[in-house]
Amino acid sequence: MAGSTLLSSCNGREDIVSSAVILLSIDSVSSLKHAPFPDPSSFVTLPGKWRRLLSWFALLAFLPLLTACNDFDEEFSVRSAESTVTVSRDGFARVSETFLVRALVPLNYGGVYVDIPQRFLDAQGSSHWRDFVFLAARREGRDEHYSIENGVRGRSIYIGERHCKHCSPDLPVGMNEIGIEYRLGRLVREEAGRQILALPAYLGSIHDLRAEKKVKLTVPAGGKLRSSASAERGYKIESGGGNEFLVSFDAGDADRVSPDIEIEYPLGTFRTASDLDPIRWWLSDYSNAVLAALGSMIAASFIWLRLKQLKRNEASNLASIDHELLQRTSPALAAYLFRKGLADWRATGFFGSICRLAIMGEFRLSSAEASGEVERRNVNDRVGGLSSPFSREAWPPSLRVARGQLTWLPLSDARLNIGEALKRGKAEYSKAVLREFAEFQKQGKAGGSAFFITLLFICALIAYLAGLFYFVGAMFVVAAIAMMYIQLARHPERAGRSATDEQGALKVAILYLIGLPAAFFSLLAYIVRHPPYPEQMSAAIAIGFLIVLLVIALALPKPLTGQIRDMRDNVFLLRRYLLGEISGPAMSVETYERYLPLAIALDAEAAWTGAFDRWRADAGLASYKPDWLIKPIAREA
Structure with a gap:
C-alpha cells in the first residue's frame, strides 16, 4: 500500500508499550536498597548507570514485539465502496467516498490507508498531475484522526485512531464505515475548440483490495460522453439522465488504473486557465524530473568549478615574495x-x-x-x-x-x-x-557546505514527493553505519577515543558490537520488505544518481x-x-x-x-x- 512505513505497517500493542515504559523507568528500583529485604537481587545493587544499560537491553529485546508487522488481509476486509463526485463550473470536483471495512480480529492496526490517485494519462498518453485539497476524514459519521503521506501515484491518507498511550489502537470487530472528502482540480483541458472534462473512474482504494465499487458522477449539463473511452476500460458506465452517470466496478476486478471518463463541452463552459496555470501544471507533472535535473546541474557545476580551482592551484599566482x-x-x-x-x-x-x-x-x-x-x-x-x-x-x-x-x-x-x-x-x-x-x-568552505546541504535537500524533496522518504532515510543510515565500520577497520584505534573509563569502554563496545549492528540489520530488513513500487523506481534512480554525483564532488581534493x-x-x-x-x-x-x-x-x-x-x-x-x-x-x- 502506498505510503506505508516501518512504524505504520506494524502493530502497536498497548500492553507491550506499557511494559516498555516500566522498563525505561526501572531506575525506581533503587529505592529497594532501603527496603527491609534480607537479600536484595544483584540487579538492584548495581550502579544506576548499569541498571539503565540493562534496562535499555531489555527494551531492545521487546522491539521485535513492538514492531511486529501485521497482515492487513487477516485483520480487515473491504466489503464495498461508494463515491460521489460533483463537478462545478470552475473545473474542480468535490469527492465524497465511503468504505465499508470489516475488522476481523479484536487486535488490529486501528486504521486504514486510503490511496488517492492524482496522476493520470490523457488521450495522447501524456502523464498529468491533478490538484488535491483534503477536506475531512470520518469514521461512523464522526470526525476521525488522519495523516497524509505522499506517493508517486498521489496521496495516501491514514484514517483511524491516533496511536497514543491513552487511546485504543484498535478498530472494533465488525463493520466500520470509513469516510473521506477531498477536492480534485485540473480536470478540464482545451482541445480543438472545445473543453474536455476528464473524470477519474476509480478514485480511492483501500490497500488495493478488490471490493465492489460504485461511483456517482454529477457534472454540468450540456456535455457529451465520449464513446472512444469505452473500449477495454474495465468498468460499466450508465447514464442517469442529463448530467448524472453511474460507474460500477465488480468485486475482484484486478485493474484499478482505469481510463478516465471523458465528456466534451462547448468552449467556455468551464473557467479558463490563467497565465500561470500551465507553468504550475508543468512543474507538478514533471516535479521529480525537474528536481533531478536541477540537482544534476548543481552537482555538475560544483564539480566543474572545483576542477577549475584545482587546475588553477597548480600554477603560482605570485611573481615575487610577499x-x-x-x-x-x-x-x-x-x-x-x-x-x-x-x-x-x-x-x-x-x-x-x-x-x-x-x-x-x-x-x-x-x-x-x-x-x-x-x-x-x-x-x-x-x-x-x-x-x-x-x-x-x-x-x-x-x-x-x-x-x-x-x-x-x-x-x-x-x-x-x-x-x-x-x-x-x-x-x-x-x-x-x-x-x-x-x-x-575559511573562504570557500561555505560554498561546499551550501552545495552539500542543497543536494541533500533536493534528494529529500524527491523522496518526499515520491513517497520514498522513509526508504531513502533507511538507506542513508545503513550506508552511514557501513562506512563507519569500514573506517573502524582502517583505523581501529578510533573506536575507543570516547571511552574515558572502564564503563565508557563497555558502552563503546556495546554500541559497536550490538547497538549499531541491530540498527543496521533492522533497517536492512525494512528496506528488503518495503522496496519501491515500479512507478517509484525513476525517483529512486534519480536519487541514487544525485548521491553518486555528491560522492564524486566530495571525493575531489579540496582546492586552496x-x-x-x-x-x-x-x-x-x-x-x-x-x-x-x-x-x-x-x-x-x-x-x-x-x-x-x-x-x-x-x-x-x-x-x-x-x-x-x-x-x-x-x-x-x-x-x-x-x-x-x-x-x-x-x-x-
Whole structure:
C-alpha cells in the first residue's frame, strides 16, 4: 500500500508499550536498597548507570514485539465502496467516498490507508498531475484522526485512531464505515475548440483490495460522453439522465488504473486557465524530473568549478615574495603547505617553531634538531629579537603548543630535549597546525557546505514527493553505519577515543558490537520488505544518481582558496630564495634570523646557513654569537 512505513505497517500493542515504559523507568528500583529485604537481587545493587544499560537491553529485546508487522488481509476486509463526485463550473470536483471495512480480529492496526490517485494519462498518453485539497476524514459519521503521506501515484491518507498511550489502537470487530472528502482540480483541458472534462473512474482504494465499487458522477449539463473511452476500460458506465452517470466496478476486478471518463463541452463552459496555470501544471507533472535535473546541474557545476580551482592551484599566482604575507605564516604552517616535499613536515615544522621561540627570547637553543636542547630563560632576560614577527598576544596555535611541550617537560641539567618534546606533543601539534590552516582556508568552505546541504535537500524533496522518504532515510543510515565500520577497520584505534573509563569502554563496545549492528540489520530488513513500487523506481534512480554525483564532488581534493593559496605560493618562492635559486632581500644578520625558522621548517637550513657564512666571510664578520644560542650554530669565519 502506498505510503506505508516501518512504524505504520506494524502493530502497536498497548500492553507491550506499557511494559516498555516500566522498563525505561526501572531506575525506581533503587529505592529497594532501603527496603527491609534480607537479600536484595544483584540487579538492584548495581550502579544506576548499569541498571539503565540493562534496562535499555531489555527494551531492545521487546522491539521485535513492538514492531511486529501485521497482515492487513487477516485483520480487515473491504466489503464495498461508494463515491460521489460533483463537478462545478470552475473545473474542480468535490469527492465524497465511503468504505465499508470489516475488522476481523479484536487486535488490529486501528486504521486504514486510503490511496488517492492524482496522476493520470490523457488521450495522447501524456502523464498529468491533478490538484488535491483534503477536506475531512470520518469514521461512523464522526470526525476521525488522519495523516497524509505522499506517493508517486498521489496521496495516501491514514484514517483511524491516533496511536497514543491513552487511546485504543484498535478498530472494533465488525463493520466500520470509513469516510473521506477531498477536492480534485485540473480536470478540464482545451482541445480543438472545445473543453474536455476528464473524470477519474476509480478514485480511492483501500490497500488495493478488490471490493465492489460504485461511483456517482454529477457534472454540468450540456456535455457529451465520449464513446472512444469505452473500449477495454474495465468498468460499466450508465447514464442517469442529463448530467448524472453511474460507474460500477465488480468485486475482484484486478485493474484499478482505469481510463478516465471523458465528456466534451462547448468552449467556455468551464473557467479558463490563467497565465500561470500551465507553468504550475508543468512543474507538478514533471516535479521529480525537474528536481533531478536541477540537482544534476548543481552537482555538475560544483564539480566543474572545483576542477577549475584545482587546475588553477597548480600554477603560482605570485611573481615575487610577499613579505607582508610571509609575516603571518608560521614555520609550522609553512611546513604543512610544503608537506609534499618533506619527509616529515611535523618534525621540521616543530623544529622551526622552537627556533622561532628562541629568537623571540623564550628559550636558548643548542641546535634545532631532534638531538638539540633548549634551556629556559629568566623572565627578565627575555628581550626577543628584531626579527620576531609575532606578538605574544597573537601567537599562532602551533607556537603555543610547542612552547607548552617544552615548558612542562622535566628538567635534566636545566635543559629540555627537543626530540622528547616532539614525541610527546606530535598529535597535539598536528591539530594546532590544522587549526591554523582552517583559519586561513575559511573562504570557500561555505560554498561546499551550501552545495552539500542543497543536494541533500533536493534528494529529500524527491523522496518526499515520491513517497520514498522513509526508504531513502533507511538507506542513508545503513550506508552511514557501513562506512563507519569500514573506517573502524582502517583505523581501529578510533573506536575507543570516547571511552574515558572502564564503563565508557563497555558502552563503546556495546554500541559497536550490538547497538549499531541491530540498527543496521533492522533497517536492512525494512528496506528488503518495503522496496519501491515500479512507478517509484525513476525517483529512486534519480536519487541514487544525485548521491553518486555528491560522492564524486566530495571525493575531489579540496582546492586552496583565498589567502591560503597565496601563502602556499609565497612559501614555494621563499624556499627557492633560501636555496639561492632566485634573488630576494639582501643578506644581513637580521635577514638571516628572520628566515632561519622558515628555512628549518622547509628543510633548507643547510643552504641558508651556508649562504650566511659566505656573506660573513665577504663582509669580514669575525663571529656570530646571538643571545638566543647556547652555543653558536655557525662557527667563526
